[in-house]
Amino acid sequence: MAILVTPETKVLIQGITGAFGARHASLSLAYGTRVVAGVTPGKGGQLFENKIPIFDTVAEAVKQTGATASAVFVPPPFAADAILEGADAGLELVVAITEGIPVNDMVRVKRALQGRTTRLIGPNCPGIVTPGTGPQSSGGCRIGIAPGYIHRQGHVGVVSRSGTLTYEAVWQLTCRGVGQSTCVGIGGDPVNGTSHLDVVKLFMADPETHGIILIGEIGGAAEEEAAEWIARYGTKPVAGFIAGATAPPGRRMGHAGAIVSGGKGTAQAKIEAFRKAGIGVATTPSEMADTLLRMM
Amino acid sequence: MNIHEYQAKQLLAKHGVAVPAGEPCRTVDEARTAAEKLFAAGHTLAVIKSQIHAGGRGKGTFKHGFVGGVKLAHSVEETVHFADNMLGKVLVTKQTGPEGRLVQTILVAAAETIKKEFYLAVLLDRAVSRPLIMASTEGGVEIEEVAARTPGKIVREHVDPAVGLMPYQARKIASALGLKGDLFNQACKLITGVYKTWWESDASLVEINPLCIVAGPGGKEALVAVDAKVALDDNALFRHADILAMRDLAEESPLEVEASKFALNYIKLEGNIACLVNGAGLAMSTMDIIQHFGGDPANFLDVGGGASKEQVAAAFKIILSDPGVKAILVNIFGGIMDCNVIATGIVEAVRETGLKLPLVVRLEGNNVAAGKKTLAESGLTIIGGDSMSDAAQKVVKALKAA
Numbered sequence: 039m040a041i042l043v044t045p046e047t048k049v050l051i052q053g054i055t056g057a058f059g060a061r062h063a064s065l066s067l068a069y070g071t072r073v074v075a076g077v078t079p080g081k082g083g084q085l086f087e088n089k090i091p092i093f094d095t096v097a098e099a100v101k102q103t104g105a106t107a108s109a110v111f112v113p114p115p116f117a118a119d120a121i122l123e124g125a126d127a128g129l130e131l132v133v134a135i136t137e138g139i140p141v142n143d144m145v146r147v148k149r150a151l152q153g154r155t156t157r158l159i160g161p162n163c164p165g166i167v168t169p170g171t172g173p174q175s176s177g178g179c180r181i182g183i184a185p186g187y188i189h190r191q192g193h194v195g196v197v198s199r200s201g202t203l204t205y206e207a208v209w210q211l212t213c214r215g216v217g218q219s220t221c222v223g224i225g226g227d228p229v230n231g232t233s234h235l236d237v238v239k240l241f242m243a244d245p246e247t248h249g250i251i252l253i254g255e256i257g258g259a260a261e262e263e264a265a266e267w268i269a270r271y272g273t274k275p276v277a278g279f280i281a282g283a284t285a286p287p288g289r290r291m292g293h294a295g296a297i298v299s300g301g302k303g304t305a306q307a308k309i310e311a312f313r314k315a316g317i318g319v320a321t322t323p324s325e326m327a328d329t330l331l332r333m334m
Numbered sequence: 335m336n337i338h339e340y341q342a343k344q345l346l347a348k349h350g351v352a353v354p355a356g357e358p359c360r361t362v363d364e365a366r367t368a369a370e371k372l373f374a375a376g377h378t379l380a381v382i383k384s385q386i387h388a389g390g391r392g393k394g395t396f397k398h399g400f401v402g403g404v405k406l407a408h409s410v411e412e413t414v415h416f417a418d419n420m421l422g423k424v425l426v427t428k429q430t431g432p433e434g435r436l437v438q439t440i441l442v443a444a445a446e447t448i449k450k451e452f453y454l455a456v457l458l459d460r461a462v463s464r465p466l467i468m469a470s471t472e473g474g475v476e477i478e479e480v481a482a483r484t485p486g487k488i489v490r491e492h493v494d495p496a497v498g499l500m501p502y503q504a505r506k507i508a509s510a511l512g513l514k515g516d517l518f519n520q521a522c523k524l525i526t527g528v529y530k531t532w533w534e535s536d537a538s539l540v541e542i543n544p545l546c547i548v549a550g551p552g553g554k555e556a557l558v559a560v561d562a563k564v565a566l567d568d569n570a571l572f573r574h575a576d577i578l579a580m581r582d583l584a585e586e587s588p589l590e591v592e593a594s595k596f597a598l599n600y601i602k603l604e605g606n607i608a609c610l611v612n613g614a615g616l617a618m619s620t621m622d623i624i625q626h627f628g629g630d631p632a633n634f635l636d637v638g639g640g641a642s643k644e645q646v647a648a649a650f651k652i653i654l655s656d657p658g659v660k661a662i663l664v665n666i667f668g669g670i671m672d673c674n675v676i677a678t679g680i681v682e683a684v685r686e687t688g689l690k691l692p693l694v695v696r697l698e699g700n701n702v703a704a705g706k707k708t709l710a711e712s713g714l715t716i717i718g719g720d721s722m723s724d725a726a727q728k729v730v731k732a733l734k735a736a
Contacts, residue, residue, distance in 0.1 A: 286603065292614025
């Protein structure tokens with residue numbers, strides 16, 4: 039088992055004919071992920087790489103292929119619409135890769151998803167990987183843009199707001215012969231579908247996950263929220279890292295959500311919350327894997 | 335994106351928010367005309383406000399010695415005197431840093447008698463992913479200060495994005511501020527207008543501080559946005575051509591503007607070790623790890639997930655334009671992108687710029703062996719780093735040896 043997706047998950051790609059979507063759809067197929075459909079309005083009836091059917095609507099794609107999860111690669115102005123189309127079609131999981139969606143669009147999307155069963159991951163995220171058992175972890179489920187080959191099937195769960203820091207943590211684990219159950223990038227935007235805490239709860243409930251790496255950064259209070267819950271209900275070792283201790287206040291550090299404003303959302307406060315909750319704090323990003331392995 | 339106070343007030347006025355009468359002026363002559371109009375209309379006092387994207391203007395000092403970036407003028411002549419001392423001059427405040435900012439525009443506005451000051455703002459509450467209206471009877475003070483000292487004096491009202499701000503919510507806030515009668519009705523209209531400005535402009539912050547009860551000509555009391563700050567969501571500017579036109583490049587760091595042309599995310603800091611990294615989280619933590627090992631980062635620079643050779647070249651030029659830079663650390667985790675492409679880009683950039691500073695490169699990921707070979711065979715003095723820790727320690731050491 040793993041969380042959110044397994045090698046059996048049937049995936050569709052929204053925006054499969056754009057350069058970005060097409061490239062990563064190909065990489066997911068090469069990884070062995072069951073990409074069963076693509077959606078590009080107006081291109082229904084065509085085939086992607088001569089084999090994957092393309093549909094005009096998500097509803098039609100779901101009806102014809104039984105896909106339960108999607109990756110959204112559509113450009114920012116149309117991304118909110120694409121996410122809600124996926125929810126409307128009854129998808130269990132929508133992973134929004136798109137960077138640069140207006141915050142107010144996400145405020146509306148998040149409100150519209152209330153009371154629905156669809157889970158949104160992202161936006162502005164690398165996506166999810168549940169590694170497989172083949173060579174270089176192939177045969178797994180890769181939704182998004184993460185490099186598949188750095189993974190290895192195993193028992194550590196990784197959750198992060200940052201893409202490359204996730205890869206850094208995963209690669210450290212793999213290099214030490216330690217595999218991952220599932221790796222989840224929740225995205226760097228201030229409004230996202232799934233929080234650190236949501237993913238931590240799933241990992242804690244997953245029998246195949248034995249330890250967790252929790253990677254956060256400045257801005258907001260999602261890391262503190264997760265830490266508080268872990269302090270009370272956590273049953274597995276958790277190692278954490280927070281990026282942005284040297285970031286100047288009031289400046290957005292690349293990610294729309296990475297900003298210290300009005301003295302709130304500092305790295306120091308988050309690290310303090312981690313320590314209080316018994317989370318092992320990696321003092322540098324080079325020590326994320328070792329910090330967790332010492333606790334396991 | 336940030337905009338000037340006068341532009342913020344133009345946006346607010348468009349949405350029905352009362353602001354003091356006034357005009358932005360770029361020349362002393364314009365200031366004279368604007369002041370003449372105000373005094374002719376019966377106002378007895380004008381306020382002359384330097385327009386820069388930084389706080390602390392009132393207590394700032396100009397480089398030529400003139401004190402105060404915000405002044406009260408009792409006459410047209412006094413206005414002209416102030417305008418002459420502000421326009422084209424450099425104002426230093428606690429937020430500008432010692433280099434200060436050139437004042438190119440001043441706002442000449444009616445300064446009405448202030449009876450009482452309030453605070454009003456709209457922002458995103460990230461914890462619940464909803465807009466939040468904050469108001470307080472403690473105006474003219476920074477809200478963080480009020481939150482720390484008298485948190486009970488802050489009124490908070492969340493807005494459901496599915497229905498928008500309802501009139502009863504504006505009434506609740508107006509009532510909590512203790513407003514009655516005509517002022518109560520004015521407040522409801524103003525709060526609604528401020529919220530609309532936030533939502534319809536895709537702002538990340540609209541802050542009215544102070545929001546004032548003033549006595550206008552004839553003694554009639556009115557509620558007016560005396561100072562205003564608006565910050566906008568960069569991701570939404572594509573649908574606001576009118577607001578994008580308000581961008582003032584002179585207010586932004588020239589290097590940051592240059593970087594944005596190449597889709598590079600660059601923020602200049604005060605240190606001397608430059609970094610070039612792919613991914614925002616990795617870029618932040620590269621700065622952190624430099625500091626952890628006793629160094630001082632010179633910048634944040636995220637070349638993005640799929641950096642090209644051209645971007646690497648542009649990034650090197652930008653880094654080297656900062657005279658404070660004494661060493662460089664490149665940290666690339668090439669998940670999908672080819673490390674050899676990056677390595678080739680680095681070698682070309684080093685040759686082209688004739689780089690003399692210590693350079694440490696840490697490459698990891700796709701095709702990394704070929705990338706490392708390219709660097710090693712280049713004949714250039716490039717120090718390799720095996721991990722982030724190793725690379726950070728090496729760059730700090732190289733700087734000390736240099």
